[in-house]
Amino acid sequence: MFLLTFITMYDPLKDPSPGMEKPYPASYWSEHSGPPPSNSGRVIKDMQVDVAIIGSGYTGLSCALHLARDHNIKAHIIEANQTAWGCSGRNAGFILKSTGRKAYSSMISQWGNETAQGIYNEVSEGVETVNQLIADGIECDQQSNGYLRIAHKPSRIAELKAQAKLLRKEFNYQTEILSAGQIRAEYFDSKDAHGAIKFNDCYGINPLKLAWGYQKMAQKLGATIHTNSPVTEWETIANKQVLRTPQGNVTANKVIIATNGYTPNRFHFATNNRTLPVLSQIIVTKPLTEAQIEAANFITDNVVMDTRALKYYFRKLPDNRILFGGRGAISGKDADDPYFANRLLKVLSNSFPAVEELAIDYSWSGWISISLDDLPHIRQADEKGNVAYSLGYCGNGVSFAVQAGKRLAQWTAGQTLPYLPYFNTDLPKFPFAQFRRLGQWGYFHYGKVSDRWF
Numbered sequence: 001m002f003l004l005t006f007i008t009m010y011d012p013l014k015d016p017s018p019g020m021e022k023p024y025p026a027s028y029w030s031e032h033s034g035p036p037p038s039n040s041g042r043v044i045k046d047m048q049v050d051v052a053i054i055g056s057g058y059t060g061l062s063c064a065l066h067l068a069r070d071h072n073i074k075a076h077i078i079e080a081n082q083t084a085w086g087c088s089g090r091n092a093g094f095i096l097k098s099t100g101r102k103a104y105s106s107m108i109s110q111w112g113n114e115t116a117q118g119i120y121n122e123v124s125e126g127v128e129t130v131n132q133l134i135a136d137g138i139e140c141d142q143q144s145n146g147y148l149r150i151a152h153k154p155s156r157i158a159e160l161k162a163q164a165k166l167l168r169k170e171f172n173y174q175t176e177i178l179s180a181g182q183i184r185a186e187y188f189d190s191k192d193a194h195g196a197i198k199f200n201d202c203y204g205i206n207p208l209k210l211a212w213g214y215q216k217m218a219q220k221l222g223a224t225i226h227t228n229s230p231v232t233e234w235e236t237i238a239n240k241q242v243l244r245t246p247q248g249n250v251t252a253n254k255v256i257i258a259t260n261g262y263t264p265n266r267f268h269f270a271t272n273n274r275t276l277p278v279l280s281q282i283i284v285t286k287p288l289t290e291a292q293i294e295a296a297n298f299i300t301d302n303v304v305m306d307t308r309a310l311k312y313y314f315r316k317l318p319d320n321r322i323l324f325g326g327r328g329a330i331s332g333k334d335a336d337d338p339y340f341a342n343r344l345l346k347v348l349s350n351s352f353p354a355v356e357e358l359a360i361d362y363s364w365s366g367w368i369s370i371s372l373d374d375l376p377h378i379r380q381a382d383e384k385g386n387v388a389y390s391l392g393y394c395g396n397g398v399s400f401a402v403q404a405g406k407r408l409a410q411w412t413a414g415q416t417l418p419y420l421p422y423f424n425t426d427l428p429k430f431p432f433a434q435f436r437r438l439g440q441w442g443y444f445h446y447g448k449v450s451d452r453w454f
């Protein structure tokens with residue numbers, strides 16, 4: 001039985017700031033990525049800057065990188081803890097051609113084909129941007145191309161076929177449909193895989209190495225990164241943004257909020273009550289033995305997710321461990337309760353009954369940012385046009401956050417963003433926001449029932 005010391009995690013709905021000087025979580029990534037690149041350390045005196053970016057995940061790093069590379073603007077990133085300490089350093093590393101949770105069928109019926117095409121182009125550009133940055137010299141343990149979305153029940157195969165048809169018809173995006181037998185013979189033998197749609201241009205990477213790669217590129221181009229400097233208060237004085245950190249104020253002409261699921265409640269009026277931070281949990285097993293790999297016929301290193309409402313996702317890592325993820329606790333105080341890691345291990349073991357003695361080596365969780373309309377929003381946050389945010393990737397932001405950062409850089413440089421719902425609508429407010437967790441609890445119960453019976 002896997003045991004962890006019980007510690008309380010930062011909870012964005014309860015705590016005023018993500019803290020300071022918190023180390024990386026004891027994740028597989030933090031122990032398999034080598035030493036972090038250096039940065040400019042804490043803010044230790046008052047500073048005047050042109051552009052300040054709060055948060056050093058993919059969004060903030062990409063914004064700084066693109067500002068420097070494409071617009072000759074040298075931004076300052078202000079991060080509470082370490083570079084990519086939030087989701088960007090602790091996710092599952094799936095590069096997917098999507099973001100948010102809204103299906104294309106629903107976008108087409110709500111906004112029409114042209115807007116859906118614009119959104120498809122935007123998420124595709126996100127993947128291309130990531131591909132290009134990796135090709136420019138980021139070593140991040142890239143695995144082979146392939147993302148399998150698997151039907152966890154035979155009744156869900158029709159939905160996958162409809163998805164493949166829509167993608168082909170609307171966007172000329174070719175995917176493959178795999179039968180249960182093909183999955184068993186060529187990928188892995190799981191009792192929960194009844195068919196799949198395969199996306200041939202998605203893949204797995206080491207997410208922390210990827211973030212550090214962006215960091216090094218941004219710094220080389222002239223961006224400055226300050227870590228261990230939480231922004232604890234924010235005032236607008238005479239058209240300037242004054243960000244207070246424990247040892248110095250940063251006064252900026254423009255500010256980008258790149259804090260996603262780690263955004264504290266009541267941080268800025270434009271983000272208040274507009275996201276629901278939800279914990280996603282990951283376990284990584286001990287390396288599988290040859291016998292275990294053979295028992296599961298676990299050939300593929302493609303990334304995999306299922307059709308459940310409460311999704312599970314997994315992949316085989318380069319050293320033959322299985323990374324397996326799903327929903328975590330509801331509140332930060334329960335985040336490190338071993339119950340959640342052990343629950344994932346049970347689901348994994350049930351999916352691969354032929355594999356004996358699966359055991360956990362690493363377990364951690366992180367806050368994803370759910371928006372009410374299932375879309376990210378990249379948006380000006382004040383009337384004067386001095387503040388903007390990008391939030392709400394709904395757990396699907398490894399590639400898109402980079403695109404969002406690029407768009408934020410264009411906004412900062414005074415360019416107009418495409419006319420798409422991502423850019424031309426505010427993050428909607430949650431009604432009865434103080435009951436968001438209750439709603440989440442209700443959704444988890446609905447998901448449990450629907451995943452079991454449908």
Ligand SMILES: Cc1cc2nc3c(=O)[nH]c(=O)nc-3n(C[C@H](O)[C@H](O)[C@H](O)COP(=O)(O)OP(=O)(O)OC[C@H]3O[C@@H](n4cnc5c(N)ncnc54)[C@H](O)[C@@H]3O)c2cc1C
Nearest residue numbers: 055057058059080086087088091092094231366396397398
């Ligand atoms: C377990 C897990 C698995 C996931 N797997 C995938 C996946 O496989 N594929 C995928 O596409 N997406 C995945 N995601 C989601 C993806 O990781 C995120 O969408 C993406 O990393 C968001 O990047 P970001 O830069 O916007 O935010 P983050 O990386 O979360 O960065 C926000 C930063 O803001 C800082 N911050 C917050 N408040 C302050 C403050 N007041 N002052 C200073 N700094 C502050 C935080 O410390 C943090 O470092 C996963 C998420 C989790 C948690």
